[in-house]
Amino acid sequence: MLRIAVPNKGSLSGPAGEMLHEAGYQQRREAKELRIVDPENEVEFFYLRPRDIAIYVSSGKLDIGITGRDLLIDSAAHAEEILPLGFARSTFRFATKPGTADAVEDLAGKTVATSYEGIVAKYLADKGIDASVVHLDGAVETAIELGVAEVIADVVETGTSLRNAGLEVFGDPIMKSEAVVIRRTGAEATEDAEPKVQQFLRRLQGVLVARTYVMMDYDCRVEQLEKAVALTPGLESPTVSPLHNEGWVAVRAMVPSKEAQRIMDDLYDIGARAILTTAIHACRL
Numbered sequence: 001m002l003r004i005a006v007p008n009k010g011s012l013s014g015p016a017g018e019m020l021h022e023a024g025y026q027q028r029r030e031a032k033e034l035r036i037v038d039p040e041n042e043v044e045f046f047y048l049r050p051r052d053i054a055i056y057v058s059s060g061k062l063d064i065g066i067t068g069r070d071l072l073i074d075s076a077a078h079a080e081e082i083l084p085l086g087f088a089r090s091t092f093r094f095a096t097k098p099g100t101a102d103a104v105e106d107l108a109g110k111t112v113a114t115s116y117e118g119i120v121a122k123y124l125a126d127k128g129i130d131a132s133v134v135h136l137d138g139a140v141e142t143a144i145e146l147g148v149a150e151v152i153a154d155v156v157e158t159g160t161s162l163r164n165a166g167l168e169v170f171g172d173p174i175m176k177s178e179a180v181v182i183r184r185t186g187a188e189a190t191e192d193a194e195p196k197v198q199q200f201l202r203r204l205q206g207v208l209v210a211r212t213y214v215m216m217d218y219d220c221r222v223e224q225l226e227k228a229v230a231l232t233p234g235l236e237s238p239t240v241s242p243l244h245n246e247g248w249v250a251v252r253a254m255v256p257s258k259e260a261q262r263i264m265d266d267l268y269d270i271g272a273r274a275i276l277t278t279a280i281h282a283c284r285l
């Protein structure tokens, strides 16, 4: 049975559960459940604190886990990222009161408050900057107002929390993060769990593709086919079928959902008609 760690709270928890559900796995019904077995898929899910997941996975007791890239790096656990999942995207940045600091060099001699001490301490050490780091559990934006630190280093998504606290980012982003699937570093490809791990990854990749692409169908005149195919090359190559009306073909191809409307306009302009897009619910490439 494959043993998988899933975030039980916070920004990662909801989207991780949704993605697993879309991938056909049974998920917990109540937020208090700490582990469930999905017998049909031979998987056991452990609902753990996001910050602890890399530690459990590195111990080898759990085969894989879903966590944030920033949490993985902060933990310094013996685990590695094997699949980015595209949700809980954020950047990790320094911020302070406007006019206090412009560049990371200005951190020298200052105190930095953060929940990600591992990332910050390593970044400062790599840059050779001598600053002290104070660990706080969360809501670090308030630390400056309350005099615990002069600078904070925190997760930024929309920037609303910083603005509300009257703070501004400075320096380059320390890192970009998103949810990732992790595995113990150097886990043997020959391990018993390997086929199940690969199947799990294929299922999640299928969800990612289904979320990023739509299926597009349209009819066009044979003379326009090359132009149409250039607009909708598909992943391998589009399916082209003859229509009953001579001189016309039906074309079917996957297109990136973000570009679907633009592609439909371009197809219409070259004379394609009956242009339809449909959602993809699941796939294996």
Ligand SMILES: Nc1ncnc2c1ncn2[C@@H]1O[C@H](COP(=O)(O)OP(=O)(O)OP(=O)(O)O)[C@@H](O)[C@H]1O
Pocket (backbone or CB within 6 Å): 009, 010, 011, 012, 050, 051, 067, 068, 069, 070, 071, 088, 089, 090, 138, 155, 156, 157, 158, 177, 178, 179
């Ligand atoms: N506002 C946000 N937008 C996107 N990702 C976020 C946001 N806040 C935190 N994250 C990401 O969530 C992960 C942190 O998980 P954690 O559960 O500690 O965070 P949280 O959402 O801040 O929850 P909590 O409210 O318990 O602090 C990190 O990978 C972080 O990058």
Ligand SMILES: O=P(O)(O)OC[C@H]1O[C@H](OP(=O)(O)OP(=O)(O)O)[C@H](O)[C@@H]1O
Pocket (backbone or CB within 6 Å): 137, 138, 139, 140, 141, 154, 155, 156, 157, 158, 159, 160, 161, 162
């Ligand atoms: O840029 P924004 O869109 O405002 O998002 C970033 C904020 O979201 C998270 O906070 P959370 O609400 O989880 O509180 P926490 O600081 O206690 O973790 C993070 O720690 C930032 O404070």
Ligand SMILES: [Mg+2]
Pocket (backbone or CB within 6 Å): 010, 138
């Ligand atoms: Mg938080």
